[in-house]
Amino acid sequence: MRAIKKAISQPRYAMKAFGQRAKSFLNYHLKDGFSSYPETISSFLTYRCNLQCSMCGQWGVAGSSRELPPEALKSELSVDTLKSVINEVKFYGPNITLFGGEPLLYRDWATLVSYIKKAGLRCNIITNAMMLEKYAEDVVSLGVDEIIFSLDGPREIHDTIRGAEGIFDRATTGLKAVNAWKEKKNCRTPLINISSTIFETNYLYLDKIVDVAEDLLASAITFHHLIFLNHQTYAHHNEIFTRQFNVTCLDWRGFVRETLPDIDVEQLLNSINNLKKRTRRTLIHFYPNLTDAEIRQYYADFNFKPTSYKHRCISPWMVAYIFPDGTVRPCQSLNYVAGNVKENSFRNIWNNQKYLRFRSVTKKNKLYPVCYRCTELYRF
Template sequence: MPLDLFQRICEQTAKYYPDTRLGYAFTEPLIYRHFDESLALAKQYNLSTAVTTNGLKLPEKAQVLCDNNVDDVFISLDGTKDIHNDIRGHRFSFQRAIDGMEALFSQKNAPDVSIFCVITEWNIGDLKSFADFFAQFPIKQLGFMHTNFTPQSVADTHNTIWGDRYFATESNMEVLDIKRMNLSHLWQEINTLKKADYADRISFSPDLSTFERLQTFYQQPEQFIGSACSDIFSTMMIKSDGSVIPAHGRCYNVEVGNLNEQNLSEIWNSDAFGLLRSDIQKAGGLLPACSRCCSALS
């Protein structure tokens, strides 16, 4: 994203939505060439910021995060060292994240640090060990997230109704093999984690209350787990070219505005954004392809 575009975002956010938070996410923000300058701009405009990172560049960027009053750092990890490094394809990935966390914790003005782990077929059985490892770290939260996915069958059902406005595609199925996920073992781990001494810092998204609900989540993806999407009323994603889509990168790739042509307030209140909100509300809170989106699981 050009720095002048980011500055316009800061200016307009401060003007129209000063209590909003700027979130760096979906592509690795710590390698953004204007990362340091952009944080300084956000600080200049007194805006709240949060950064989601894989942690590889965290040791080098810890100081700038602290110097610019970043509020939250969310670190994405996939398990204990060997499992995480194997999934990421980088033998030092886990240790780099740990080194970066320790660099943050050494600062008086450190942001809150949370760790998030997506549950997959490769880390079931490792979740308790993973949580134990971080039990003594001064983190705010350790979140386990059930995998977001859209099978082609769900996309097809959705597209027969909504494809002309909000086209859906298969998502995550090229890497996800539901049949290889040991749900019984996963359920045992979830219950063990909820009884751990540090359980008050652990969260699950969604928090499935029974084994049957866990089975439904993975084996019946056409069935809704949540009831409504709130992110379309609270979040927008600005792409590097200035185009804007609703909610975030997992939402429908529908352009609801462009910062090169409109300001943030005009986009937030645009007809395109309003139509999506109205359509989703009229449909009962979710569209068919929303069923396993992270925003539809509350």
């Protein structure tokens, strides 16, 4: 349903994505690890961020980026290297997503966006919006297709989770500035889409979050279920992953917690079901779109497994992740590296031996212990 609603609101993107996904689905089922080129290339422009949000897997209380050495945190690809990647892939028209960290901290973000758009590609930016007021005219003039803004609640809740007063006002001022420039230039884009993680401090305010989204003229808001796992699952996953690939998945460390979330699931379900019934100008999605029974288990059992979704992940056939140091990963959070765009071309990396092996082993295993909490499992 989420995909159908998105297709209605963004038909041109949906048609192109459908064709690319169809090829990848066929490759998943018919070939041993080979895949046609990815629908989306997601580029981490920087590890740097101007916020340290409490639930963030990168910069939260136990975030993985906190453990990176200083030199790694400073690593960023040159804009020329990223332009080379765009030159390689523009022939088939992938969607390019820019994020981080905070992508607007990357010095040459505007130059890169301009190059992406001149290549005829779709470009999204995932941002905390803290710098949007400064760059509002730029994101409109450059032709950014979509801004995905992380919203945690109404003013007080958002500021609490984000770690300081004034963050909500600064972010919403920036988004309203984007809307003002869209109107001034008579532009339909960038679409503003809201991403909101359900958390212990905000789950009672979902209706208020939707009110904020509508005030910001958002096309859609997607509520994401909180990502979490316990030490046992994390250790079991690393035992398997180390045996299979000789890799430890450090990025999942930021989601490990001792206890289950302190969330009244019946109250949460009541809020979710009420919002699903309401007619809104802003489309409302819940992701993954679990059944009531699944949601109850999701928040009550560290060993949750969905019953309404297939127990397999095909994201490595659909999406590629390029990190600030140039490494290319088939999965954002599993720390498995298939190559580096500073040393080899993206197109050579995409179906090299490391990529083929990862896809082949993953298809055989279907899932790893952490995958049931990962949003990519439910994406395709």
